[in-house]
Amino acid sequence: MEKIIDKTYSTSLFEYARENNLVDIFYEQAKDIIEVISQSDDFRMFLTSPKISIEDKKKVVKNIFTQKVWASFADKISQKLHIEIPMLKDNSSAKFKILDFVCLVIDKGREAYLTGIMESYCDLVREYKKIGLCEITSATELSSSQKDKLNTKLLEITAFESFEFKYKVDNTLLAGLKIKIGDTVFDSSIKNKLEQINKSLRGIKL
Secondary structure (H helix, E strand, C coil): CHHHHHHHHHHHHHHHHHHCCCHHHHHHHHHHHHHHHHCCHHHHHHHHCCCCCHHHHHHHHHHHHHHHHHHHHHHHHHHHHCCCCCCCCCCCCCCCCHHHHHHHHHHCCCHHHHHHHHHHHHHHHHHHHCEEEEEEEECCCCCHHHHHHHHHHHHHHCCCCEEEEEEEECHHHCCCEEEEECCEEEECCHHHHHHHHHHHHHCCCC
C-alpha cells in the first residue's frame, strides 16, 4: 500500500515537473524536503499527529520548507551565477510549486508518506536523467584528482550519464576501494581479499 501511494503521488509530481521544465528544480527541493524531515523526530511526529489540524500542519510546513528549500536552492544558484538571490517571500510569484504539492499531500491525509513520495520522485528523476547513486568507501580520504578519475572511469563502464557520490573512509579496508552502485558492490580492498583467502583456507582439509 505504501509503495503504491508513493508511486502514485511521485509520478504525478514528476509528470507535472517534466511538462513545466521543473524536473531539476523539484529534484533539488525534494532532496531538501527529505533532509528536513529526516533531521527531526519531533517534526515527523508533528506531521503525522492526528491531533494537529490540517491547516496548522500546512502553516508550519510552509514556514519551514519555504526557508529551507528556497535558501538551499538560492545558495546553489548564487554560487553558480555569482549573484545574490533574496529569500522567497510568502507572496512571491516564483514558479516553484513544490510546496503546493506538499500541502496537497497533507490535504489528502497522506503526510505520513511524504518522505517516501519525495524519495520515489528522486528515483524517477535519476532514472529519467540516468543519474547513478554511488557510494565509495576507501581506507583513506580520496583526493579531488582521484575522485575525478573514478567518476570518469565509472561513466565509461556504466550506462549512467552522471553520478551522485557519497564518500566514506574505513581504515579497516587497509587499501583499495569498495564501490556500491545501487545493489551492486565492487570490492577491491585488501580486507576483502584477505577474507576471501580465509574462506578458501577453511575449505582445505589437512
